[in-house]
Amino acid sequence: xxxxxxxxxxxxAGGGTAGWMAAATIAATIGxxxxxxxxxxDDIPTVGVGEATVPSLLTIHKLxxxxxxxFLKATNATYKLGIMFxxxxxxxxxxxxxxxxxxLSCWAAGFHHFWTRAKAQKMAGDFSxxxxxxxxxxxGKFAHLQEPNLNYAYHLDSAKYGQFLRGIAExxxxxxxxxxxxxxxxxxxxGHIKSISLKSGKVIQGDLFIDCTGFKSLLLGEALKVPYDDxxxxxxxxxxxxxxxxxxxxxxxxxxxxxxxxxxxxxxxxQHRVGNGVVFSTNFKSEQSALDDLLKGIDGQPITDPRxxxxxxxxxxxxxxxxxxxxGLSSGFIEPxxxxxxxxxxxxxxxxxSLFPTEGIDKxxxxxxxxxxxxxxxxxxxxxxxxxxxxQRDDHEFWCYLREMKVSDRLQQMLDLFERNGTIIEEQDDxxxxxxxxxxxxGQGLTPKQYHPIxxxxxxxxxxxFMRQQxxxxxxxxxxIPMHSQYVQQFIQRYSG
Numbered sequence: 001x002x003x004x005x006x007x008x009x010x011x012x013a014g015g016g017t018a019g020w021m022a023a024a025t026i027a028a029t030i031g032x033x034x035x036x037x038x039x040x041x042d043d044i045p046t047v048g049v050g051e052a053t054v055p056s057l058l059t060i061h062k063l064x065x066x067x068x069x070x071f072l073k074a075t076n077a078t079y080k081l082g083i084m085f086x087x088x089x090x091x092x093x094x095x096x097x098x099x100x101x102x103x104l105s106c107w108a109a110g111f112h113h114f115w116t117r118a119k120a121q122k123m124a125g126d127f128s129x130x131x132x133x134x135x136x137x138x139x140g141k142f143a144h145l146q147e148p149n150l151n152y153a154y155h156l157d158s159a160k161y162g163q164f165l166r167g168i169a170e171x172x173x174x175x176x177x178x179x180x181x182x183x184x185x186x187x188x189x190x191g192h193i194k195s196i197s198l199k200s201g202k203v204i205q206g207d208l209f210i211d212c213t214g215f216k217s218l219l220l221g222e223a224l225k226v227p228y229d230d231x232x233x234x235x236x237x238x239x240x241x242x243x244x245x246x247x248x249x250x251x252x253x254x255x256x257x258x259x260x261x262x263x264x265x266x267x268x269x270x271q272h273r274v275g276n277g278v279v280f281s282t283n284f285k286s287e288q289s290a291l292d293d294l295l296k297g298i299d300g301q302p303i304t305d306p307r308x309x310x311x312x313x314x315x316x317x318x319x320x321x322x323x324x325x326x327x328g329l330s331s332g333f334i335e336p337x338x339x340x341x342x343x344x345x346x347x348x349x350x351x352x353x354s355l356f357p358t359e360g361i362d363k364x365x366x367x368x369x370x371x372x373x374x375x376x377x378x379x380x381x382x383x384x385x386x387x388x389x390x391x392q393r394d395d396h397e398f399w400c401y402l403r404e405m406k407v408s409d410r411l412q413q414m415l416d417l418f419e420r421n422g423t424i425i426e427e428q429d430d431x432x433x434x435x436x437x438x439x440x441x442x443g444q445g446l447t448p449k450q451y452h453p454i455x456x457x458x459x460x461x462x463x464x465x466f467m468r469q470q471x472x473x474x475x476x477x478x479x480x481i482p483m484h485s486q487y488v489q490q491f492i493q494r495y496s497g
Contacts, residue, residue, distance in 0.1 A: 006359055008034065008035055011204055011208070012036070013211055014038075014040065014211070014213040014328075015046065016046035016328070017328070019210075019327075021342075021346065022212060024166075025063065025064060027172035027174050028063070028168065031172055031174075035175075037174070037204055038174055038175070039179065039204060040176060046159065046214070051270070051275045052155050053080065053153040053343070054099070054339055054343050066168070069496040069497075072271075073492050074163075075156040075157050077154045077156040077270065077271070078253065078269055079488065080254060081150065081152055083257055083339070085387070086257065087393075088257070088387060088391055089392060089443065090391070095439070096128055096254070096439070097436060097443065098137065100131070100132070100150070100151030100435070101131075102435050102438070109455060110424065110434050112127065112448070113422050113454075114466065115130070115467070116450075117455050121460065124467050127439070131439075133150060135478050136481055137254040140250065140253065140484050141478065142488075143482055155268045155269060179200045179202060181213070182199040183197040184197075185197060192324075208357065209323060210325050211326040211330040219324050219326070220319075223324075228316055228317070231381060232313055232314070237263060237279045238312060238313070239279075239281070239282055240277050240278060240279045240311070243305070243306040244275055244302070244303050245273060245276055245300035245301060247272060247274050252484065255339065261398065262281060262398035263280030263293075265297050266278075273300075273303060278290050278293055284397065294306065313333055315332030316330075319374070320352075325352055328348070331348065335384065337387060351372055355369050378408070379431070380431060382407070382408055386437075389405065389411075390444040391444055413425075414437065418441055420448070421448060422448035422452065
């Protein structure tokens with residue numbers, strides 16, 4: 001391997017959560033021998049609406065040795081135990097998708113198999129009664145528990161989070177170059193990116209380039225011409241409005257997702273404000289009508305002007321092409337129904353570090369990265385499609401269209417297996433584990449017709465005792481958990497530096 005092939009200089013184009021998370025994580029883990037430069041312009045705002053997360057974020061925080069109380073303070077973050085879905089199955093119906101597990105399972109069958117038999121014999125209440133995270137969320141409670149742990153994520157101020165990550169990155173030697181990108185310069189022979197020219201005239205050379213330029217995808221999309229795989233036929237929403245409002249009540253530890261006539265709106269409570277937005281399809285609803293829906297649904301005074309964000313759901317045909325890796329919106333977009341945007345940023349970075357091309361761009365590394373990210377993104381897409389496809393709304397053509405549309409073969413197999421006998425097939429790297437699929441499927445109205453035969457090894461008496469003990473344990477644990485807002489403030493005061 002020649003000296004020219006070795007990757008020494010990493011150039012990250014774009015800041016925000018994607019850029020600074022990439023910079024901080026690469027610098028903190030393998031950056032000792034790398035020269036890392038991040039290009040960012042103060043004049044270009046970030047999309048900045050990915051303010052709800054999933055529990056995998058805790059993994060990268062441990063990797064970066066982030067002190068949780070300092071993070072909460074810096075980003076005005078609150079805790080998140082899951083998502084409340086309202087009007088998704090049908091009007092005036094709601095269910096909760098919680099993190100973690102529901103009830104006790106055995107090696108051959110998840111808890112929902114025991115619940116299915118018990119429910120049929122009138123020995124069980126609602127499935128959610130056996131989830132500590134769900135009941136804590138409904139009561140507005142949170143705490144760090146020893147055993148069992150509450151599974152949680154965060155609501156955070158994404159602009160402040162980007163700056164928080166910037167501090168970590170710069171502490172580990174990352175250089176920030178201020179300026180707008182004017183031109184991406186390609187090598188005439190290899191077609192690789194050679195350098196980036198800024199409008200100031202400065203030219204920044206690199207060996208590996210990371211595209212964090214958002215929807216514009218200036219490097220991977222525009223310069224390298226990697227085509228885009230459009231998923232609008234499965235997820236037709238193509239626009240969103242976002243607005244921030246004053247907070248005038250204690251923050252609850254969950255995100256709200258409220259289905260409307262032709263889309264849905266979100267509500268994300270932080271310590272100091274509430275993030276609000278509406279996602280919709282312009283093929284079924286006008287921009288003005290969607291904005292009216294959003295403003296009618298907020299319950300606090302707006303502190304920002306509503307901002308329109310247009311998008312096309314899908315992904316690039318390749319996430320890594322030649323010497324350019326796309327991270328975040330530059331690689332694709334899936335609407336934030338299950339708060340997966342930051343997770344996909346994180347996964348791209350972790351896989352890049354795992355497959356880092358120290359001695360030059362290797363096609364096998366590139367192919368493995370693309371296979372992994374494609375599989376993860378398509379699985380998340382199917383999980384989002386599940387919410388739209390599995391519902392009984394007939395009050396608007398939007399819902400009728402989505403219910404009748406063709407879904408992927410993998411999702412159809414998941415639906416068929418679960419309806420037949422409660423089977424859930426988990427892939428090794430799936431973000432959403434068995435309990436997530438179960439909660440959403442049953443929340444959306446799909447209940448298994450049969451359960452695993454191992455459940456019948458229990459007598460009726462033992463099954464009844466088992467179910468009662470499950471509910472008793474959850475209620476006992478719940479009684480010892482404090483209120484969420486109170487806990488957040490006390491935790492910050494006690495542990496922040």
